[in-house]
Amino acid sequence: MKRRLLFSTALAWTALGVLPACAESPVRPLSPLSPPSNRIGSLMQLSVVDRASGRELPIYRHRGEYWVAGRPGTRYAIRARNAMGERVMAVMSVDGINIVTGETAGVLQNGYVFSGGERSDITGWRKSDSQIAAFEFTSIGNSYASRTGRPDDVGVIGVAMFRERVPEPPPAPPIAFPRRDGGTREMERRSEAPSAAAEAASAAPAAQARSADSALGAEASASAKGSLAPPAPPSPSLGTAHGRRETSHVGHTSFERAQSTPDEVVRIRYDSRENLIAAGVIPVPPPARWPRPDGPSAFPGSEMGYVPDPPARYE
Secondary structure, three states, rough: HHHHHHHHHHHHHHHHHHHHHHOOOOOOOOOOOOOOOOOEEEEEEEEEEOOOOOOOEEOHHHHHHHEEOOOOOEEEEEEEOOOOOOOOEEEEEEEOOOOOOOOOOOOOOOOOEEEEOOOEEEEEEEOOOOOOEEEEEEEHOOOOHHHOOOOOHHHHHEEEEEEEEEOOOOOOOOOEOOOOOOOOEOOOOOOHHHHHHHHHHHHHHHHHHHHHHHHHHHHHHHHHHOOOOOOOOOOOEEEEEEEEEEEOOOOOOOOOOOOOOOOOEEEEEEHHHHHHHHHHOOOOOOOOOOOOOOOOOOOOOOOOOOOOOOOOOOO
């Protein structure tokens, strides 16, 4: 009997030694990004800021797109920092509208020029050199895009970035060679026109191929949209309102793009937190371990000890 009792006691203390280790293992919540980040972009670091708290909103990556969650009535800003040591031009749009000019957005329109390393919070629609109308999350029907008859692209922030053209150095003066008769003659320069023409000719088929690929991609996207209708979101989607007037001063400068196409384009979509959770953009934390089931529980208590005697019966 003694041997059996000691053996059983050894098993009991082994179990007691294992259980605390299981209880202390942390449950790691899912992170929005791996690693988590509130800023994206290479030429410029971009984020969306809640102006009430000053906090940069978490950016979630889902199926190749970036998302932020907004709250109706909250004013926000687009925070941009030039990561380059040179000037960069940023053409910015909200809900498909240029935030400086109010035009339906295009990449070759006016924007903001940032000096090397400069950071600024863009807080609203530009009304003049000294005023803006604040960006504010609101319902789609109250958004500036909807109120101006352009509701198709509500729910997206876009930034197209351009490097500045570096001035070309002046051509070198011609080199004079002595002639046999004592005079001088200039070295003839070969024209680069044939080379340029060849480059243009070779670039034309590539441009046509890109155009054809873009058209096919647009048709496929339209077909996919028509065949897969998204389910209705649990709450109304968000847009950006034409908020109250605020003071914001800017100046004017000249800027020549290095090329007609953007060097980088960043797109950040936004919606309510409820809608992003329903769409799977924001991960839901896993349930707690050992959930209590409906009905009787097999382990209602967590205290460890030995079996006590039952209370005495009363006849």
